[in-house]
Amino acid sequence: xxxxxxxxxxxxTEGAIVQINCTYQTSGFNGLFWYQQHAGxxxxxxxxxxxxxxxxxxxFSSFLSRSKGYSYLLLKELQMKDSASYLCAVKNSNYQLIWxxxxxxxxxx
Amino acid sequence: DAMVxxxxxxxxxxxxxxxxxxxxxTLNHNVMYWYQQKSSQAPKLLFHYYDKDFNNEAxxxxxxxxxxxxxxxxxxxxxxxxxxxxxxxLCATSSGEGRGNEKLFFGSGTQLSVL
Numbered sequence: 001x002x003x004x005x006x007x008x009x010x011x012x013t014e015g016a017i018v019q020i021n022c023t024y025q026t027s028g029f030n031g032l033f034w035y036q037q038h039a040g041x042x043x044x045x046x047x048x049x050x051x052x053x054x055x056x057x058x059x060f061s062s063f064l065s066r067s068k069g070y071s072y073l074l075l076k077e078l079q080m081k082d083s084a085s086y087l088c089a090v091k092n093s094n095y096q097l098i099w100x101x102x103x104x105x106x107x108x109x
Numbered sequence: 110d111a112m113v114x115x116x117x118x119x120x121x122x123x124x125x126x127x128x129x130x131x132x133x134x135t136l137n138h139n140v141m142y143w144y145q146q147k148s149s150q151a152p153k154l155l156f157h158y159y160d161k162d163f164n165n166e167a168x169x170x171x172x173x174x175x176x177x178x179x180x181x182x183x184x185x186x187x188x189x190x191x192x193x194x195x196x197x198x199l200c201a202t203s204s205g206e207g208r209g210n211e212k213l214f215f216g217s218g219t220q221l222s223v224l
Contacts, residue, residue, distance in 0.1 A: 004151070008149075030209035031209040031210055033212065040197075040218075040220065041217060041218065042199055042201075042215035042216055042217050042218045043152070043199075043213075043215050044215070045212045045213070045214075048210045048212065050209055050210065085149075087151070087152075091209055095207070095209070096154075097154070097213070099151035099152050099153075100151055101149065101150050101151045102149070102151065104149070
């Protein structure tokens with residue numbers, strides 16, 4: 001089967017750094033996405049990785065290792081508004097998007 | 110601004126009473142999707158349209174139907190909602206250019222409660 005694994009919940013402190021991990025097993029690979037989803041709202045696109053390495057976009061960075069089936073999302077200088085769920089999704093060889101259940105990130109003052 | 114709009118934002122229906130959710134887009138995207146998302150779970154793809162071509166996921170219950178009368182609009186019909194259909198229903202679009210980095214644009218979702 002195909003699956004995406006992420007921690008269910010993480011807690012971090014305002015101003016700190018947090019790393020959210022994602023491991024995947026899919027039939028083929030055509031890229032990995034991270035989406036942010038605030039409670040009761042729709043997901044919004046954060047990042048896309050298809051090659052190994054780190055992609056930096058402001059306070060958010062996303063890393064991919066295809067050989068390990070692993071990605072992480074790094075959030076720096078955490079703000080209260082970063083409290084949300086972070087969804088990892090992989091596009092397989094058929095261009096189907098396989099979703100993880102999301103990691104709920106709680107930011108404390 | 111170009112966007113994906115879903116109505117209503119919240120919908121309450123009775124067990125067995127048909128309900129229709131709507132989605133419109135101004136992005137002129139070829140592909141439209143309907144996802145079901147239950148609390149703390151991954152979004153589950155119900156079906157998608159590539160232009161007028163309808164693609165049903167194998168495990169989507171027959172109780173769920175969809176219509177796309179034109180490029181801009183798509184509807185989700187639940188013929189006889191059960192308690193287990195309580196969920197957020199997300200409409201999304203993508204350009205349909207077939208590239209790996211093609212991202213989804215989501216509407217704000219309809220939170221459906223079946224009582």
